[in-house]
Amino acid sequence: MxxxxxxxxxxxxxxxxxxxxxxxxxxxxxxxxxxxxxxxxxxxxxxxxxxxxxxxxxxxxxxxxxxxxxxxxxxxxxxxxxSAFPFMKTSNFFATQMILEVTNKANRVHIIHFGISHGFQWLPLVQHLSKRPGGPPKLHITGIDHPNPGFRPAARFRCLLDDTILENSPRDAVLNLIKRINPVIFIHGIENGTYNxxxxxxxxxxxxxxxxxxxxxxxxxxxxxxxxxxxxxxxxxxxxxxxxxxxxxxxRTERPETYKQWQARHLRAGFRQLPLNQEIMKKITAKVKLYYHKEFFVDENSQWMLQGWKGRAILALSCWKPA
Structure with missing residues (x-):
């Protein structure tokens, strides 16, 4: 066929x-x-x-x-x-844990989420912060969504036009905007694809x-x-x-790139990649092995956390900050 x-x-x-x-x-x-x-x-x-x-x-x-x-x-x-696949839950857990790690002593926490959809994924973070010893920080969440919203945040960057359509790529423009914001951490999740x-x-x-x-x-x-x-x-x-x-x-708005292509974009835009937290990686790997089909996998390459099925990487996440 x-x-x-x-x-x-x-x-x-x-x-x-x-x-x-x-x-x-x-x-x-x-x-x-x-x-x-x-x-x-x-x-x-x-x-x-x-x-x-x-x-x-x-x-x-x-x-x-x-x-x-x-x-x-x-x-x-x-x-x-x-519920059936681990991708969203593990991605949200990864993001929550990384944010908790870099804001553990902060009095104010401001999250800017590109592709926020309904924002339900931040409830665990709110719960964690509310129980912090000494009291919770002031939390502000800014949601920025695509005009045609869906429920897969990683799809937002995938749907931006690329260099083959516009000389000044909107993908690079968004990365430059994030760099100007100068976040303590930029967590980027993408759908890993080669059909562009x-x-x-x-x-x-x-x-x-x-x-x-x-x-x-x-x-x-x-x-x-x-x-x-x-x-x-x-x-x-x-x-x-x-x-x-x-x-x-x-x-044609479906324009995925591989995590290696995004790696090059981040570096060109002036970002420095942060190492993956191995304790978080161990917890995620254990959860996927315990609760999901054996063919789901969690792996890492070039400081990206890869999630996929039967050896094919479907989602990838990594952490960055302006150099």
Whole structure:
């Protein structure tokens, strides 16, 4: 099936409508949003290819994105994602512990959170600070969100346009802004991805590998008939894949970079990387091993905490401060 999908992507890229439609028929015959992980993945990618072929990708994505984020079904689907997989809980624990470490004697704590969403993730920090010996510090939290908010904070930087679209990259502009703020610590979480090529087939191939891991993760941890799983696969993964395949230029907002690419951006912007706290790393690793599927992993490389599934790094976090 993967071969058929890549052949179809090549036909679409070549504007070979006849071949693309023939391949889509074959893919549709073997795909389904209700089947196994391979059938669901194929259905998702076939929809993106079909939308690109019809030229409906950009308006369709915009309409779906605007609708989805206010949908109660999406809220329930994200609740499933948070409970079934360790990524959000471990990321929040990591951030909370690092902030507690660098502010243990501070009288005032100001957190600026890019991509805050609802802000529920800060409740544990508030509880910890409230119990601090000698009394809690004054706490101020400033939330800055993307105009099209979702529930995955790491997605915010991923959706900023990059150097291939604008000469003055918004990604570098945000890093420069953070540097001017001069924080005691800058904790950066990113979705680790390689599907940001300007060439459709290469982008398609890399996205196929990336989302294969995500669909496999759902298959191993959530029953197929779970309605929230189907919503997440269709309305979250499906919309992301639609944008990756069917949108171009500034309308393609799904533009992930690897943690190594972000490492270079941080250094160019004048940040100094802070070492990972090994005690925190041990606690996170132990929690993931104890409570989650054995194929989830926590690792570190170049002072980034990596989280992933079956050897593929999906999320990465690191700590920085202006040099």
């Amino acid at each position: 993967r071969t058929l999908l890549i052949q179809c992507a090549q036909a679409v890229a070549d504007n070979d409508v006849r071949s693309a439609n023939e391949l889509l028929k074959q893919i549709r015959w073997h795909s389904s949003p209700f089947g196994d992980k391979h059938q669901r993945l194929s259905h998702c990618f076939a929809y993106g290819l079909e939308s690109r072929l019809l030229g409906t990708g950009s308006p369709l994505y915009a309409a779906l994105a605007a609708k989805n984020m206010s949908d109660v079904r999406i809220l329930k689907a994200y609740k499933l994602f948070i 090529s300007p060439f459709l087939v290469l982008r398609f191939r890399e996205a196929l590998f990336h989302f294969s891991a995500l669909f496999d993760m759902f298959e191993a941890n959530v029953p197929r008939e779970d309605p929230d799983r189907m919503v997440f696969e269709r309305d979250i993964f499906g919309n992301e894949v639609l944008n990756v395949i069917a949108c171009e230029g500034s309308e």
